[in-house]
Amino acid sequence: MSHIKIKNLQKSYIDRRRVSRSKTKDNSKASQGIAILNDINLEFEKGEVVCILGPSGCGKSTLLRMIAGFEKPSAGEVLVNNKPVTGPHADSIFVFQHSGLLPWMTVWENVELGLRHLEPVARKVAIQEHIDLVELTRFEHLYPYQLSGGMQRRAELARGIAVNPDTLIMDEPFSGLDFLTHMKIREEVVNMHELIKKTTLIVTHDIDDALIMGDKIIVLSGRPATVKLEKNLNFGRPRNLAENLELRELRDELFFMLGVSYAV
Amino acid sequence: MLNQKIILPIISFSVLLLIWELVTRFSGWSQQVFPSPLMVLISFQELIVNGELLKHAVASLFRVSIGFFLAVILGIPLGIILGRIKIVHLLLNALIQFLRPISPLAWIPLAMLWFGIGDVPAIFLIFLSSFFPMVVSTSVAVEAIKPTFFQVAANFNLSRYEILTKIVIPAITPQVITALRISITIAWLVVVAAEMIAVQSGLGYMILDSRNALRMDYVMVGMIAIGIIGLALDFIMQSLSQIESTAWGRFTK
Numbered sequence: 001m002s003h004i005k006i007k008n009l010q011k012s013y014i015d016r017r018r019v020s021r022s023k024t025k026d027n028s029k030a031s032q033g034i035a036i037l038n039d040i041n042l043e044f045e046k047g048e049v050v051c052i053l054g055p056s057g058c059g060k061s062t063l064l065r066m067i068a069g070f071e072k073p074s075a076g077e078v079l080v081n082n083k084p085v086t087g088p089h090a091d092s093i094f095v096f097q098h099s100g101l102l103p104w105m106t107v108w109e110n111v112e113l114g115l116r117h118l119e120p121v122a123r124k125v126a127i128q129e130h131i132d133l134v135e136l137t138r139f140e141h142l143y144p145y146q147l148s149g150g151m152q153r154r155a156e157l158a159r160g161i162a163v164n165p166d167t168l169i170m171d172e173p174f175s176g177l178d179f180l181t182h183m184k185i186r187e188e189v190v191n192m193h194e195l196i197k198k199t200t201l202i203v204t205h206d207i208d209d210a211l212i213m214g215d216k217i218i219v220l221s222g223r224p225a226t227v228k229l230e231k232n233l234n235f236g237r238p239r240n241l242a243e244n245l246e247l248r249e250l251r252d253e254l255f256f257m258l259g260v261s262y263a264v
Numbered sequence: 265m266l267n268q269k270i271i272l273p274i275i276s277f278s279v280l281l282l283i284w285e286l287v288t289r290f291s292g293w294s295q296q297v298f299p300s301p302l303m304v305l306i307s308f309q310e311l312i313v314n315g316e317l318l319k320h321a322v323a324s325l326f327r328v329s330i331g332f333f334l335a336v337i338l339g340i341p342l343g344i345i346l347g348r349i350k351i352v353h354l355l356l357n358a359l360i361q362f363l364r365p366i367s368p369l370a371w372i373p374l375a376m377l378w379f380g381i382g383d384v385p386a387i388f389l390i391f392l393s394s395f396f397p398m399v400v401s402t403s404v405a406v407e408a409i410k411p412t413f414f415q416v417a418a419n420f421n422l423s424r425y426e427i428l429t430k431i432v433i434p435a436i437t438p439q440v441i442t443a444l445r446i447s448i449t450i451a452w453l454v455v456v457a458a459e460m461i462a463v464q465s466g467l468g469y470m471i472l473d474s475r476n477a478l479r480m481d482y483v484m485v486g487m488i489a490i491g492i493i494g495l496a497l498d499f500i501m502q503s504l505s506q507i508e509s510t511a512w513g514r515f516t517k
């Protein structure tokens with residue numbers, strides 16, 4: 001049984017201008033909306049790292065939000081452990097494209113958010129453990145605005161892992177970071193995954209991210225998005241792009257598919 | 265930097281004093297019409313020593329404190345409810361926007377009729393002057409909370425109560441502090457006006473009474489005391505925003 005199953009998923013947003021202008025009697029959702037996702041069918045296994053690529057604005061974040069339960073599909077459904085997603089839950093933790101840390105809480109308090117139910121002593125130990133895990137020791141009592149971009153990502157990651165979710169959903173976790181920080185945090189995510197083996201969904205714009213991290217790569221087409229490619233990568237990690245011929249060929253293919261005629 | 269913070273205001277106050285002094289000297293007005301800085305200073309000292317100034321200042325501050333406090337403890341919760349619950353917003357928002365532009369001073373006749381003479385009508389007017397700004401600023405702040413934060417709350421299974429205490433209240437605190445600052449200034453403006461009509465004490469009463477006695481020097485002492493206390497109130501409210509747990513508001517967009 002697959003962990004996450006996406007069945008005939010469709011999403012459209014209501015186009016307010018069009019609705020108000022044409023007073024047609026036709027009230028079906030599809031005719032009023034702008035289609036974003038069109039009949040998406042996907043299956044993810046437990047513990048898999050799934051990397052999702054696609055042109056900007058095609059609906060990658062929308063897809064993740066529906067998997068996380070923040071939004072309802074217009075048609076079709078998302079099943080987690082064979083049960084339809086009805087709303088957000090601590091089983092699937094979302095790491096936001098633009099920081100999801102609560103700015104009025106310190107790193108410590110943010111990580112504490114998912115550990116509220118623990119006894120004080122156990123809670124303290126668990127918070128410290130997760131802060132140490134992402135190497136933010138000694139930064140516990142700083143507020144997010146006092147951290148660098150990379151440290152903020154790590155703090156949000158620690159907060160997410162601390163609740164021991166079944167699924168981690170990350171929307172462009174490396175965007176806006178400088179090149180070296182990007183590499184470093186990507187490495188940390190890979191190491192973390194080796195340790196905790198959670199199903200991890202990652203939207204990224206970086207083809208190399210997908211090749212280095214993914215057990216599965218999904219490419220979505222432009223709006224309305226359909227699944228253009230679904231490919232399993234049966235390589236262990238860490239991976240070396242320079243030495244792996246198969247990955248390099250796939251890399252060229254992906255660049256081409258995403259509209260760049262030669263790989264850089 | 266710190267020096268500039270002290271020196272520059274001193275310069276502007278000195279210039280004001282100088283102009284004042286020059287006007288009294290060369291305008292041809294008598295001291296009774298336009299008292300000089302020195303004369304006002306002497307009167308100031310006089311009113312401090314005989315306790316009049318303190319008595320009136322305390323009376324005014326008492327009314328402002330009560331009225332403002334009531335406005336805050338009722339206005340902030342109502343603002344939060346308005347910002348969070350759509351149906352309440354639809355029910356009350358138009359009404360609030362209708363009442364809000366009516367100056368508290370326009371309520372004076374009714375306030376006196378309803379509550380008679382004394383502290384109550386003045387407190388009522390101050391309450392009105394602060395209540396609407398607090399409600400409106402709070403509800404606007406609640407509506408402006410980034411949806412991401414509510415998604416985080418849902419993601420971590422926060423209860424309704426926890427959403428209030430861990431998300432809504434901290435998120436609006438910076439704007440609420442700004443609103444407190446603005447409201448206390450308005451309240452302080454209104455108390456003086458209210459005291460000119462409804463009561464026998466307070467700085468507003470002192471000014472009116474001095475005018476009737478043709479003591480323009482006392483009038484000016486009253487004005488200066490109002491300014492100084494207003495400055496202090498603003499300073500107190502401003503220092504709230506320096507509290508560490510609200511400092512994020514100045515750095516996070």
Ligand SMILES: Nc1ncnc2c1ncn2[C@@H]1O[C@H](COP(=O)(O)OP(=O)(O)OP(=O)(O)O)[C@@H](O)[C@H]1O
Nearest residue numbers: 013014036054055056057058059060061062063223
């Ligand atoms: N609430 C909404 N109402 C209407 N349209 C929306 C709404 N949210 C998103 N959209 C539209 O849906 C499309 C997909 O948005 P989404 O954020 O999922 O794209 P994305 O693939 O994540 O893009 P990016 O790579 O730039 O982050 C966009 O064209 C956007 O304009």
Ligand SMILES: [Mg+2]
Nearest residue numbers: 060061097171
């Ligand atoms: Mg996106």
